[in-house]
Amino acid sequence: MRKLFPILFIILSAAALFADEPSIEVMIDQQTIAMNEEAQIIIKMDRKAEDITTPAANMFRLEGPYVSQSMNMMYANGQMSQTVEYEYKFILFPKTKGKFKIGAFTIKTGGKSYKTQPLEIKITAPSKQAGTTQNDPFSIMEKIFNHNQQKTPEIFLKLIPAKSGVFQGTPVIVDAVAFCTDPEILNSQFVETSTIRGDKYLIYDLTAFVSNNVSAPVTISGELYYPKIVKRYVLFPIETGSLVVVPPQIVAISPYGHLLLAADNIGIDSFKYSDKTGLSYIGTLSAKSALETNLADAGKRVTFTLEMEGNGNLKVLSNPLKNLSIPGLFIAQPQTSIGFKEWKGNSPIFVQKIVYSILALKPGKYEIPSILIDYFDTDMNPRQIELPGGTIDAAASKGVSAAKTVYTPKPLDGIADRSGNPLPPFVWIVFGLFGMSPFASFLYGRHKDKMSGDAGYSRRFLANKRLSKYLNDSRANLKQGNFKEFYLSLSKGLFYYITDKTGLPAGMAFRDILAELGKRGTPPQTLDELQKIYDTCNRNAFSGAADEKAVDETLEMAVRLFSKF
CATH class of the missing domain: 1.20.120 (Four Helix Bundle (Hemerythrin (Met), subunit A))
Incomplete structure (x- = not known):
């Protein structure tokens, strides 16, 4: 296990005079290393560096910086405080033997530049024991986590559609596949920083329903790559032609840092089945309907629900009653929801629920006719589903009608007529303020209630x-x-x-x-x-x-x- 031996603490002279000056600390983990070993130079700061310029390196090679950030929280005397520390790590690889100085690092932060003082290091002949880790039980872990000493594996993203061409309105599965030379990296967390795009498609993200396994390796340009599906989408083309799909941007949070994966655009051909059909539903389909009740008071809402299940674009069938008009019956715009149900083979099955609110505007008996849904099956054969409608028997609303009474005010004895002598204006103002106070209090109280409850x-x-x-x-x-x-x-x-x-x-x-x-x-x-x-x-x-x-x-x-x- 390595031990850090700090050899120099840089405390800038201005720090004693100005509280806003940065705290900078520089150290080297080993003062003596062999030719086939490496040393770590670590710079710690209490604020973020805008730029670090490394010293001239004729006798050695520097790699980095590798940046990390930590936050420390302290609770003392009833007060919570926190400090942030930034660490910049450089790896030094020697080129020749000898004892020499490592020049100053120039650090830019807060619009100012600061220099460290030189460090010293001694390089000896190659060590015979260096690199022998076959008996070290932690060598595998060190290989994974000590990424500063390794070359970052090759990794890239590719959009792979299941088909290059489909009929308009039929699904095509598109996988975002990460290919990497190191399978361990594919076990990293993948974060989507920008989503897949295609304004000519209806897109569903079904990544949550995909197996999270690394597949068998494939050979690409003579090198072995391991593939893994990191995102899966189902796209329904809503127009015809060669339609572009813009891939997502994905970041792999790996031991090697944050790796940005970007793929090339792809095109999928969308064909119209018939000039007469337009945008139609194509695929498997089942449906059912249900009327909440047959009896209701006029003006009371009754729900009429349709449920559909299939592997096509159910959004095409989102309003089967849009052309239905029944005198005396008000049919509101439906509330529609579509969700993924399951995979059947390689086919995604979706469920759509459509809920209509229906109101009888006056008493009477109303017939909702049967609903005909035309579509094409997967073999492009025309099909039709007939769903039962229903009958709504609307009765008169129950209630009590109050008799209208005409009120005639009577003059009171002993009260003089002041119509010719009105009250002074300030009296009316006082009355107005007193009259408005309860109303203002009511509004404020209602506002507070809504803020806490709504x-x-x-x-x-x-x-x-x-x-x-x-x-x-x-x-x-x-x-x-x-x-x-x-x-x-x-x-x-x-x-x-x-x-x-x-x-x-x-x-x-x-x-x-x-x-x-x-x-x-x-x-x-x-x-x-x-x-x-x-x-x-x-x-x-x-x-x-x-x-x-x-x-x-x-x-x-x-x-x-x-x-x-």
Whole structure:
């Protein structure tokens, strides 16, 4: 086990005078190493370094920095405090024997540059014992976790569709497969930083229903790669032609650091089955219907439910009663939900539930006719399902009608007529204030009750305050040149402001939020701008790559979009 021997602590002279000066500590883990060994140089700071310039290296080679961050929390005298420490590690590989100095590292932070003092190291002849780890029980673990001494394995992402062409409205499975030369890396956590996109598709993410196993290796360009499905999607083309699919961006959180995986776009051909059919349902299908009750009072809601199950695009059949009109009967727009049920072979089975609210506007008997659903089976044969309708017998609403009474005021004896001598204005003002006080108290009390008991009301009321916090954070990070945190704050502000204002669940995927906003009448141009700015924020929050002009344009676009909600 290695022991760290700190040989130099750099405490900048200005730190004694200025509290905002950084604390910098530099150390080397071994003062003497063999030619076939390596040493670690570690720089510890209480703030993040903007840039580190390594010294000239003729007698050795430096690799790094490898960055890590730790947070320490302390609780003393009833107060909680925390400190953050940044560690920058460099690996030194010797080129020749001898005793020599390691020059100063130049560290830039807070807009200023600081230099460390030189270090010393002695290099001896190669050691015969170095590298003999066959009897070391921890050698396998060291191989995995001590990534600083290894070459990062080759890894890439590829979108693989199950078919290159399908009929419009039929499913195609698309897998995002990671290929890596080291199977251990494929056991890492994979995080999707930007989602798969295709505006000509209906897309479902079914990764949760896929086996999480590494497959047998394959040979690519003469090298052995291990494949693993990290994301699985089912796409339904809603238009015809050669349709583009933009892959997701995925980050593998591995012992070698955060590895960004990006794939190339792919195209899938979508064919129309018939010029006469348009967008039709194609696939297996079963359905059933149920009327809540046959008896109801006029004006009382009755639900009529349809349930469908199949492997096609059920969204095509989301409103079978849209052309139905029955005099005296009001049929509201349906509440529709679609969810994945199971895999049957390689075919995904979805379930759709459609709930209609029906109200009889006046007493009477109303007939809901049988419902005919036309579709094509998997062999492209035309099929039809007939679902029973139902009868609603609406009775007159029960209630008590109060007799109308005409009230005629009578004059009271002993009260003088003051119509010619009105009260002074200040008296009316006092009466008005006293009269409004109970009403104002009632409104405030109701507001407090709704804030504590109505989550939707509370979210809408506090949406602007929450947005202001994230915008202020974004501007502060922008002023400091911290682009990663700028984009992260702006992305959070955009997401939470839209969901708070519209009452949508904060757990929804952003593409589902856009789909719901489209249903609510949000213009397509606004939806495109929202998608563009959200993708920009997520992409740059990871990479940190940006220029001031692009950042200003992004912030300006975001503020403009916020005003539309």
